[in-house]
Amino acid sequence: MSIHSTSIHPSVSRRNFLAGSAAALGGLSLGFHIPFAGPALAQEAAAAPEINAWVVVKPNDTVVIRIARSEMGQGTLTGLAQLVAEELDCDWSKVTTEYPPPGENLRRNRVWGSYSTGGSRGIRDSHDYVRKGGAAARQMLISAAAARWNVPAGECTAASSVITHGPSGRTLRYGEVAEAAGRLTPSTEIALKDPKDWKIAGKPLPRLDTVDKLTGRQVYGADLKLPGMLNAAIKACPVMGGTLASFDANAVAGMPGVKKVVRVDDRSVAVVADTWWRAKTALDALPVTWEDGPNKDLSSAAIRRTLAEGLEAGDAFVGNSRGDAKGELARVAAAGGKVVTATYAFPYQNHATMEPMNATALWTAEKCEVWVPTQNGEASLAAAAEAAGLPVGQCEVYKLLLGGGFGRRGNFQDYVRQSVSIARQMPGIPVKLLWSREEDMLHGAYHPTTQAKLTGALDADGNLTALHLRISGQSILAAVRPEGMQGGMDPIVFQGLTASAPEGHLGYTVPNLLVDHAMRNPPVPPGFWRGVNLNQNAIYVECFIDELAHAAGAEPLAFRRKLMANHPRHLAVLEAAANGIGWQTPPAPGRFRGLGQIMGFGSYVAAAAEVSVVDGQLRIHRIVAATDPGHVVNPAQVERQVEGSFVYGLSACLYGECTVAGGRIEQENFDTYEVLRMAEMPAVETIMLPSGGFWGGVGEPTIAVAAPAVLNALFAATGKRYRTLPLKNHELS
Template sequence: MTELKPLSRRGFLATAGAATAGLTLGFHIPFGEAQAQGSIPPEINAWVVVKPDDTVVIRIARSEMGQGSLTGLAQLVAEELECNWAKVTTEYPTPGQNLARNRAWGNFSTGGSRGIRESHDYVRKGGAAARMMLVQAAAEQWKAPVTECTAANSVVTHRPSGRTLRYGQLADAAGKLPVPTDVALKDPKDWKIAGKSVKRLDTVDKLTGKQVYGADLQLPGMLNAAIKDCPVFGGKVKSFDAAAAMKKPGVKKVVQVGDSAVAVIADTWWRAKSALDDMAIVWDEGQHANVSSESIAAMLREGLEAKEAAVGNKVGEALTVLAQGAPAGGHIVSATYGYPFQNHATMEPMNATAKWTPDFCEVWTPTQNGEAALAAASEASGLPPAKCEVYKLHLGGGFGRRGAVHDWVRQAVAIAKEMPGVPVKLLWSREEDMLHGRYHPVTQCKMTAALDANGDVQALHMRISGQSIVAGIFPQNIRNGVDPVVFQGLNPPGPEASIGYSFPNLLIDHAMRNPHVPPGFWRGVNLNQNTIYLECFIDELAKAANKDPLEFRRKLMANHPKHRAVLEAVAEKAGWGKPAPAGVFRGLAQCMGFGAYVAACAEVSVSKDGKVKVHRIVASTDPGHVVNPQQVEAQIEGSFVYGLTAALYGECTVAKGRIEQENFDTYPMMRIDEMPKVESVLIPSGGFWGGVGEPTIAVAAPAVLNAIFAATGKRVRSLPLKNHDLKSA
């Protein structure tokens, strides 16, 4: 195993400040001086190092978890830097270094498809500033006007004389120059590295096994820990007998972690887990021991009819119109949908290695937010953040689980405090990971619409009843009972997750009902179920109006050209309106989320015995700009793996207060032979920066569900599909 040696803060600063080691460039952004003085909140500063051999080290604050942000952000820097892409490498700055420099790198959070869309401006300016400084250094050495010098491929050229200097030769001099404050960026149409399908920077290490994940980490003298938490959320440890475990080979210590968990520390993880499995632990299961999926569903059904609800989107007077009954010659259409708890089920279970002394605490962990991990380490260690450090590793899957909540980091530090000065690696078992996740929220949605004699929607009411992630994780962000995240994809027209249809009367509200199962930001978050609810109901309305689903949507999209553009792109590519292959049926869905517009057309068949086969999905996306087309296509394909797995199989049920699905035998993943052919249509329209990793998930299930109805005449209004008899009606 590869040993990772921690870089001390002093060592990092000394290296960064040594001019003889190369050029360390600060990426200036507006208000940088004011931020340094603390007069306004700090903004992001990124850093890059140019070594004497022309190697460019680009420091990336965001996390790499398979989505490709590491490469995409490096492309943006390299584009403006005009460096040799073949000599680009990357590294993570640590949150401790960020703290010591007044948050020079800004936000470390990687989620919500924000990795590139919220970083592009300052990292591009950083690359451009670096290029300008290198050119200035060359001009001063030649005693020539800067305007006579150009940079390309890590070389500065004096055009009149043809003289050249490499970036590595200019590094020392350039590092002593002031950072430019007026930085112009390239027009994307002039990109040479960004916007191209370059190879990912992390692929080779993954293929050769060189890449170290948290589960792989080895440190000198390291011990290992396994843990069990009370299987009922909110329960506690009542008692345990450590005597037998302490007699097992290699066991060093048995400790209670907080009031709800027990851990065993041993020389190997397997010995720790085996001793833990043999230990008699008695749980106080608490007040939630009798909660079931049925009791939770009843709670949500009550919310569908509750008088009080938080309003997320309101146009006109939908309730008044609906109370008047069906318009002359029209219809009242109503349907109730539901969405279950789902687990992130990352391939790499939660883990962290911690080393604690009374003076300093260090943590090595895969995390989507290094700063949140640092805060968790500080809280658990009893030390201030300045006396803690977190070393971020690549993630073996994140999907939101390793973002807002760092329970495993707190546990690892608490365990390490029992062995001062010794690094201890805590690795959750698969069962522990499945039973103690932060689950996709459970919700139900009742929709009622009035159609007039022409089949036009006169009013629509959507009542969502269910869990609030924000109430469970960031309760301080609830304002007047409203969790804005609940309404993803259903908001009024705007820059973030806006609804793609116009209705003369519309009410979308939320009756918050929070069961004891802890919620989390699951890839795609609330856009997933909200798109199912709306897009499947739109299909139901089209059927009631006796109209083609595409034409029905087009009419509602008159004021939403970007939504309409992606929908029409998939319809054209899929051949909507033309005969599908024999036995194959099509379904549509569209939405806007995480700053991007997406749509899908699914081609599905259902056998006589009710087996669903998704043959093909055509997906279109407009994220504004595309930094690496190949990565975007890979993200779309990966979205459908995740989204279709959820649609086919994803369900966590509750019995006696606990999650029933403990491993992949009861929480299956989609198999490779079930994966449809995916055809991507990228139509970046420019002018904005949208996300890629999450939006497309949301259209996977509703496109398939609408195709299933076309094939069978059956409406599936709850997931997963494994629970339904899909034989033709």
């Protein structure tokens, strides 16, 4: 199937803490169990019966579908609801959703599975069990109706929230039998529909959260108001690794609205006031002394030198190897053959979510509650309990929709700990902590910086016989999740570069191949940034493949085709993108084209870009994207995700850069950390090629192909290779 659309447009780890806390509650089951009928959530208990953990049906036939994953603009909430509703066979017009609190998940043996939402896993990691939840609920509703009629359940069918007895034609609405259905034991044999028979899933249905966003009813964390709530503004030592030495609370105690000045942790101080602006104004006036610590002289130049040394280091972790790349490269060089070498670099980048970090906490000696926009409700719960000094069973987190996540609100729960620390010093009063934009920019978990040296050998016929890709730079896992390291190696560094892996592989067969990593970890905190390492890896590979094609005197698409004979899915999306841009026909005068492809997050993606350069100004006119995610749950949402991913990817390519001077990030707001403007956005065409048989991600993979497609088109336009990003640092001609 091909769908084509066009638009313009501190001491305890979280894991150990959760496991220990869950054990105190009766055990933590990590395996999935078919959803069971159990006690309803507090907000539904009096209003409607629960069919199972996923489905509540009210007497008026309203269907409440519970979603554990977080919604942050990517459409996961709607897509998961579509999958449940499809198997439930309910009336989509009566579907609504709610978040089950993560504390309830622990109390119910983790029936909703993982709450982590990142890595484009919202649907691809939960599609099976959420569909089973919907199918089990449908069977229970049918069984309840059959029991009322005293007929075999096999004689009954369900469609659009109505159960029909075939022989007699009698009908019952879901709302009429929901209470009885909720008392039944679900079958352990759950048959799921073939995707070709989908009527709700697979369709371009409107998102469930759009209306509330358009009308202003949607409450984000920054909007939340609770009775008697106070507001907190926070400031941490701007130098990475620095600490808070002292502050003079008396200097601001008499300022309007100020309630208290508190030490939050060893790095930060906060002012609590009746409004956030009064808190921020007092905080700006607060005399503070910082201990800058060991990193006060750190600079971008020093970091670049460290990484450059890694490019030539003798030892490195091997992520992919075939044949003898070094030997072949040496042989070709000694014989006077063609050896091509290039060095690329990718900078630090900030998540820069439109909604800065925030959380609202209410602490007493008996209970701690937190309202928070989070990508991982369970991680937020663990952080809240740790900061509260209470057992996890005496804490709860209420998830809110996120004004952007991009990885910042997942593994990193600093803002949750801070909010609880502040609330703990104001017992019985809800306190909302909201970071300023400057705090958000200065205290991120940044996309790591890397450099790459690529060396390739071409034989007399222009065939690529050897390729060595050396990456030098930071490991995210070493800093964030060291338990994920493999013998000291960070496998995530090699996203998109492996021979075969769930998170992506190269897509080219090279007789002699070596991909390795010289780990160099400067003290800038790294983090998972939307698309993670696939972003720079796609640039390194796809731009260098383009360089090799030109060095061989070959047409770039044809050169790639020869290397992709054993990778049909990679080739299919690449050719779809090329055909979509009109690769085989000349572009309009003054316009030039470029290609890029990669696999990541379980999906095959490619892009073709068309650009022009006039008077040193780059204009990106069109990008055609092709994606094969296996299955498409909502085509309209996939299209929007592709468009949004290009905004993110092109912003990084053109402008995104965090630099370091005096041990601190220099970019503190959007005036110095620019993003793509609407007028700069190219026309985007999305081609979907869902080949079935697997479930890939959507939100992140296509980010990676935006930059290489544009950079290769830029070479076609200028004859120059731009190997360091962002492009704002270069004069284009």
